[in-house]
Amino acid sequence: MAEPSEKARAKLLSLNEALESGAISRVRRIINSGLAPVDVAHLIESSPPRDRKLLWDLVDKEIEGEVLQYLSDDIQSQFLSDMSAAEVADMTADLDADDVADMLQQLPERVIQEVLDSMDHQDRSRLEAILGYPEDSAGGLMNTDTITIRPDITLDVVLRYLRRHQSLPDMTDNLLVVNRQSEFIGVLPIRKLLVSDPQQTVREVMSTGGVTVIQATQHETEVAKLFERHDLVSAPVVDANGILLGRITIDDVVDVIRETADHSLMSMAGLDEDEDTFAPALKTARRRAVWLGINLITAFIASAVIGMFDKTIQQVVALAVLMPIVASMGGIAGSQVLTLVIRGQALGHLSSANFTWLFNRELIVAALNGVLWAIVIAIITWLWFGDEMIAVIIAAAIIINLMAAAVTGAALPQILKSQGIDPALAGGVILTTVTDVVGFMSFLGLATLFYL
Amino acid sequence: MAEPSEKARAKLLSLNEALESGAISRVRRIINSGLAPVDVAHLIESSPPRDRKLLWDLVDKEIEGEVLQYLSDDIQSQFLSDMSAAEVADMTADLDADDVADMLQQLPERVIQEVLDSMDHQDRSRLEAILGYPEDSAGGLMNTDTITIRPDITLDVVLRYLRRHQSLPDMTDNLLVVNRQSEFIGVLPIRKLLVSDPQQTVREVMSTGGVTVIQATQHETEVAKLFERHDLVSAPVVDANGILLGRITIDDVVDVIRETADHSLMSMAGLDEDEDTFAPALKTARRRAVWLGINLITAFIASAVIGMFDKTIQQVVALAVLMPIVASMGGIAGSQVLTLVIRGQALGHLSSANFTWLFNRELIVAALNGVLWAIVIAIITWLWFGDEMIAVIIAAAIIINLMAAAVTGAALPQILKSQGIDPALAGGVILTTVTDVVGFMSFLGLATLFYL
DSSP: OOOOOHHHHHHHHHHHHHHHTTOHHHHHHHHTSSOOHHHHHHHHHTSOHHHHHHHHHHSOGGGHHHHHHHSOHHHHHHHHTTSOHHHHHHHTTTSOHHHHHHHHTTSOHHHHHHHHHTSOHHHHHHHHHHHTSOTTBHHHHOBOOOOEEOTTSBHHHHHHHHHTSSSOOTTOOEEEEEOTTOBEEEEEEHHHHHHSOTTSBHHHHOBOTTOOOEETTSBHHHHHHHHHHHTOSEEEEEOTTOBEEEEEEHHHHHHHHHHHHHHHHHHHTTOOTTOOTTOOHHHHHHHHHHHHHHHHHHHHHHHHHHHTTHHHHHHOTHHHHHHHHHHHHHHHHHHHHHHHHHHHHHTTOOOHHHHHHHHHHHHHHHHHHHHHHHHHHHHHHHHHHOOHHHHHHHHHHHHHHHHHHHHHHHHHHHHHHHTTOOHHHHHHHHHHHHHHHHHHHHHHHHHHHHTO | OOOOOHHHHHHHHHHHHHHHTTOHHHHHHHHTSSOOHHHHHHHHHTSOHHHHHHHHHHSOHHHHHHHHHHSOHHHHHHHHTTSOHHHHHHHTTTSOHHHHHHHHTTSOHHHHHHHHHTSOHHHHHHHHHHHTSOTTBHHHHOBOOOOEEOTTSBHHHHHHHHHTSSSOOTTOOEEEEEOTTOBEEEEEEHHHHHHSOTTSBHHHHOBOTTOOOEETTSBHHHHHHHHHHHTOSEEEEEOTTOBEEEEEEHHHHHHHHHHHHHHHHHHHTTOOTTOOTTOOHHHHHHHHHHHHHHHHHHHHHHHHHHHTTHHHHHHOHHHHHHHHHHHHHHHHHHHHHHHHHHHHHHHTOOOHHHHHHHHHHHHHHHHHHHHHHHHHHHHHHHHHHOOHHHHHHHHHHHHHHHHHHHHHHHHHHHHHHHTTOOHHHHHHHHHHHHHHHHHHHHHHHHHHHHTO
């Protein structure tokens, strides 16, 4: 996902003006005026669909590949689908293999094969190594541009070997040490290489213990946790036999961290974290309709509960006026607990042992806030309707619903997670159903029992 | 914020058991059994308050400072408040200056001065440089452990100079080049140093153009964007006169990225991103009460609207049964738009130019989904109550409320942001107020006009 700079923001404005007025040559000048590829990608992402294709066609051929890699999946696949396999192979020739792999995964299987066939042997075999792993695994995240050395040479030889390179790969903080079988055996940190006696051998200086080694099959969120915990810049990736496959660098991990964090926020509103801010209306409407439909079921369940008490409401209309308060306070209190537990899960703070403590804490909090707000609401209700019986009933219902909200908000994410369901996605809907049903049922039910 | 590992998760379980059974010596063995400081911090954070102090007292003196730096602000300040200034100075002696500065900021001004006075001269002046800047600025994030070189020496001299060090600071990907006035003039990437001819001078090899230089006063979220955009591992920090002050490294930026992302999620539920999952019940109840109070005002406004139509409801109870559906569908649709726009703002995708397009897109989406679900709801209503007039009225109200939700969800974050109010915090409450008021008003109002 591309990020803005101040300069890009100014360009965005003048670009939109130029597009409005149809001044194509001005548009071309803006997007090719030394703007970094990430900024061009940002301009494209910030433009409505009808302008995107136009902008893309105006991008200089040399930076096309780089621009594409910063675009979101949705837009990538749209642009790629218009290109021939040879064009794709040509465009991606200078990019990192992991970024090319990510892009290719937007294409149908058949086209991927065509693109691979149009590449030279080395590029192809690198890509195939990455494409063999799921996109969200360490293997899909890794790059194959590693500098490997043998343990039995001296640092002096290493330094001379490095000097034969035009440049080193980005984010090379470690040289990777492998044996004759390409098995990973340790790292030679550049930091150590620079301060050590050149006559020492790699084996004498290299680190073996405490080195974070990543399995190609590990999930990308696990990889992100390892990077965060150990403050890594890069880490080697090995297969099940310990053979070095490549390395993962922090820039790609930062993207994973951002996407994972985005996921919870977007899921709670029933949105996908890959959602394109400027997706066309029809596509957006279709995606959102599903979520509205699910929530409609919740709403009808709540209505059905109210319907059970229609005779009570007919006699005491104040109940209809006040009942949304009970449901809404429960929903708000519950969503606070739910959000806290979902974040606690993401941070790995929750275990079966400390969950009991948290659950009890939430019950106490619900009781405290239940009593506090029950009193406030009862007083307002009494002043409003001058009816102390309704005041007592709504107070009781508030306490009941806040307790139900606490139980649901705390327990639901754990239950959903154990069933393999994403709590951020399903939690809110289920919680609202519970707080609506309990809210209406307790308030109208108590009124029917004690008031009529 | 500490992150879990598989090992830590297993320890968490056995630790909780040991704590339950009161086996202090076993607890001590667990937390000092070669567990990394970040894991010890994780164990403490994952424990209820009553166990935390106990665990903290059992931590080995040598790793106390490191453990403390991984704990959340809340817990840091709790532990620090029990220590003397000399103890704090002693404990933090081996830590990075930026991490110490973060910790000290949890203490009262007077105590900070005492701690500074107990430090040796070098540590103190480093810390004072950082403490002079706000915690959330580049100056507060930077570290002062930079390796600086002069431009007129040869790479060979640089290499020999480096070899005089025991080790280089973590994440040293660039050496920083300064002139006699300590003004920053460029970077010598280690990558270049290693592949260049040792007889060249620093000036010949160093990079000056395209180097990201950070102003000490820049906000940390701007710093994070620069790191993400340019795939940086570290960047130099300068003051207004271009004097080099220190550097920022990606590990600290990753924390900023995670906290910023957390902020939106937690704010939308009225929670603070620093919220401690295991805060005591009283503290938690007090913090949450505020949010419930604010939402209660919303709920009473909605009730007041319903109250305006009490006579209508008395005659047609079906209205009371159905009215939550109108309000709830509006709330759900609105929060989808709200979340999308808030994320768009965070990613910098929204400008005044493309906002009009987005706004119109949302109106079209609301119209499409409004019509779709209005029809579905009308049919169900008709089947349920056998009353085509109510069916038509609820259909109209749904369309009106979904349009209102789209307008509010799209415009509100932009308006709030321009007023300096956090949309993630205030947006949801205001949106719900609008969709409740418009929902009840349109449904009950139309019924009063056309039905009675």
